[in-house]
Amino acid sequence: MNFNHRFILASKSPRRQQLLKALGISFEILTKDISEDYPSEMPANEVAKYLAEKKALTFLEDLKDQILIAADTTVILGKEILGKPLNTNDARHMLSLLSGKKHEVNTGVCLLSKYKKVTFSETTVVNFESLTTSQIHEYVENFHPLDKAGSYGIQDCIKPGVNLLSSLEQSFLKKIKKPALFEDSLQQETIKPPTFFIESIQGAYFNIVGLPIERLYHELEAF
Template identity: 30%
Template sequence: MKLLILASESKRRVDILRMLGFKFLVIPSGVKEDEHANSPLLTARSLAFKKSFTVWKEYKYATVIGADTLVVLSGKVLGKPKDAQEAKRMLSLLSGRWHKVITAVCVISQGKRILFHDVSFVKFRCIGRDEIEKYVLEGEPMDKAGAYAVQGFGATFVEKIVGDFYTVMGLPASKTYKVLRDVLG
């Protein structure tokens, strides 16, 4: 059995990989997520590659998976909020609107580099200022792209998802399972 390493400390990605039945180690890449390419898609793909490659350089005998998730509203990336005020601003912007969630994944194994992505669309219901205040005060949005956790209380803001729920959560389950099954054998 080949060693699988998740180049992320995301609890959501850990949960998804476990749900898919994989055994793995968690070794965060330490890659800064402040890169911005010409497009959100290129940014997500570039960051996913850098995360997996950074860890793979140290563990070349292993298969390494890295991922990056971006929330995009009207072409603008809403990253992880720097503070409570930014989280409130992001949630206000998302209120009552559709946005796009892109998750890019890179799997690097001996002689193989597989880079793929998935896109889902999310519609938020209209959220009141008091709801936003309470949600931000509870702290859930602070380390999440777009300032919400679809698998947490943030789900109460979601009116509709078109696409893979797990892409919004941080790792497209079906595509990831197929790729890892093929690579790991």
């Protein structure tokens, strides 16, 4: 599809920027500092969608003929949301909580124009292997976890030769003629080998990276 609209991405995330470019979308980047508070009684799986919409609506008065894309990603362990770590000690603590357990990654997306708003979210289940203290320390020292929800980047933790894409994602990448996007997403920020591995995921891989690109593509087609 040829996206002829003018787009704004309300995110500084280099991973989201990479994924949006892969969809063939030209965009400008605009961000504002907003509070990421949310109602305490809100279910954990609604928070990412709430925050994505909250971010988007701060731009409503600024929009003319553009479509704005805002997103937020949360890591959910049980009923607890693990946000971005405050420091390296916090990152190590989060990874120790995730060790050997399953958790959910929920990405909320809000599409906003002057006349229309669409908000949606996708959830992927991630299964961590059991981590040693040395693996956790080495990861935190070498893999820049402080800007990532849950203190890890999925692209840093994949066993060589393993493809975590679902069959739907693989078909989608062929459709948009980006079959190598999975490989291109790996270890963009470091050349060091992974210190631990994700055992498995259930759902969309790119949702964990920061944007559910297949769902986003179809939502933009219909917007």
